[in-house]
Amino acid sequence: MNSAMTATHSPESEHLQRATQDAAHIPGLPAGLALRPLRTVGVVGAGTMGGGIAMNFANAGMPTVILETSQAALDRGFATIRRNYEATAAKGRITAQQVEERMALLTGTLDGAALTDRDLVIEAVFERMDVKREVMAMLGQRCKPGAIIATNTSTLDVDALAAATGRPADVLGMHFFSPANVMRLLEVVRGAATAPDVLATVMALAPAIGKVAVVSGVCYGFIGNRMLEPYLREADFLLMEGATPQQIDRAIEAQGLAMGPCRMLDMTGTDVAASVVIEGVKSGALPTDPSYRAPVRRLSELGRKGQKSGSGYYRYDGRKHLPDDAVTQLCRKLATAHGIAQRSDITDEEIVARCLYPLINEAASILQEGMAYRPGDIDVVWVNGYGFPAQRGGPVWMADAIGLTGIVTSLKAYGDARGNTHGYWNVSKLLERTAAGGSRLSDAGA
Numbered sequence: 001m002n003s004a005m006t007a008t009h010s011p012e013s014e015h016l017q018r019a020t021q022d023a024a025h026i027p028g029l030p031a032g033l034a035l036r037p038l039r040t041v042g043v044v045g046a047g048t049m050g051g052g053i054a055m056n057f058a059n060a061g062m063p064t065v066i067l068e069t070s071q072a073a074l075d076r077g078f079a080t081i082r083r084n085y086e087a088t089a090a091k092g093r094i095t096a097q098q099v100e101e102r103m104a105l106l107t108g109t110l111d112g113a114a115l116t117d118r119d120l121v122i123e124a125v126f127e128r129m130d131v132k133r134e135v136m137a138m139l140g141q142r143c144k145p146g147a148i149i150a151t152n153t154s155t156l157d158v159d160a161l162a163a164a165t166g167r168p169a170d171v172l173g174m175h176f177f178s179p180a181n182v183m184r185l186l187e188v189v190r191g192a193a194t195a196p197d198v199l200a201t202v203m204a205l206a207p208a209i210g211k212v213a214v215v216s217g218v219c220y221g222f223i224g225n226r227m228l229e230p231y232l233r234e235a236d237f238l239l240m241e242g243a244t245p246q247q248i249d250r251a252i253e254a255q256g257l258a259m260g261p262c263r264m265l266d267m268t269g270t271d272v273a274a275s276v277v278i279e280g281v282k283s284g285a286l287p288t289d290p291s292y293r294a295p296v297r298r299l300s301e302l303g304r305k306g307q308k309s310g311s312g313y314y315r316y317d318g319r320k321h322l323p324d325d326a327v328t329q330l331c332r333k334l335a336t337a338h339g340i341a342q343r344s345d346i347t348d349e350e351i352v353a354r355c356l357y358p359l360i361n362e363a364a365s366i367l368q369e370g371m372a373y374r375p376g377d378i379d380v381v382w383v384n385g386y387g388f389p390a391q392r393g394g395p396v397w398m399a400d401a402i403g404l405t406g407i408v409t410s411l412k413a414y415g416d417a418r419g420n421t422h423g424y425w426n427v428s429k430l431l432e433r434t435a436a437g438g439s440r441l442s443d444a445g446a
Helices: 011-023 048-059 071-090 096-104 129-142 158-165 196-208 224-241 245-253 261-268 270-283 294-301 325-337 348-368 375-385 395-402 404-418 429-436
Strands: 041-044 064-067 106-109 120-123 148-151 171-176 185-189 212-216 315-317 320-322
Touching: 011 212, 011 375, 041 048, 048 064, 048 071, 048 096, 048 171, 064 071, 071 096, 071 106, 096 106, 120 129, 129 148, 129 158, 129 270, 148 158, 148 196, 158 171, 171 196, 185 196, 185 375, 196 212, 212 375, 224 245, 224 261, 224 270, 224 294, 224 325, 224 348, 224 375, 245 261, 245 348, 261 270, 270 294, 294 325, 348 375, 348 395, 348 404, 348 429, 375 395, 395 404, 404 429
Parallel strands: 041 064, 041 120, 064 106, 120 148, 148 171, 185 212
Antiparallel strands: 171 185, 315 320
């Protein structure tokens, strides 16, 4: 539990402590279920995510093989891992000897046969369904009987990927958050065919590798990224309507979030974000509206990939983000192209409502559909994975503090004012019913 949660005994901190404990308990699992042995690990992909994932297991003393398609990619991945460990040692958090011990637990390979003796294999390749499906099919053939096969997808259909293995009972999602060796959250995605012992084994593994695990059902974006999508949608629309990245980020960060949406997208990479949108549209999970997330798509097309390229929603001097008039011009052109009227009266209050209320509404839909077991699970996801302020208790807890009736009224008002052709402002039935009954969303399902 981080210090923000334990510094006080506020209702919010007590809620998060209880919710974190509850998240480890999965309804319906048989008592005394035998766990599968997990001693050795394989990771497919030595990129940012794959390398970070492998570090978790080396930190826990588990021998880990990393598979790549080229020696150059493997060398880059191992060089990054070593730099990360040496940076940690330079801060006094581990010793030079521990750096070498952990590196010794990691083996690189170009041969898929090296995965055949692994107890757990996680794919961490590019976020494209065709690429991941091919890797999962390979793992279904290569992995030994009883091995657990996991996908690190952040949005794609885990059931479709599980089917590609030919052994879906052995498969689930293990969605690590970037940087995977630092972020505490692990979304464990339970597929339709995931065997109970597979789920129980991975949930038991999580604390051993320093993670807080929350189970999600299979849906677009699972818990966290599904809620993130309407939040980012409105940020991009607000930009086209005339808000600036710095205004949006300032308004959101004033609510206690660690980082506003534009800074966050620049950190993760607009190319990564745009690819997620493109794949979502292809799969039918996201709307075909051509104005949907238009700014992030255009920034990616222009090579403005964020911090790593020196420009995105901002321009960068090292890691320092600076306003860029080119983004204002870009958004103005996109507004004209998509028939969006620009205006100069966008307030911080509107930004907060437009970004956070749809996020809360999506949380209610996730609960309504049973994609999360408990309201507290959603708060644990957002506090541990998305920089949501612990002092606000998480988005569900915060919604109750704001007042559900006001949120519902606001959502409907924006739908009336902006139009609702694509259902962006449809109010969750659970949210509307809970508000009308004067109940708390935090107690939904209790």
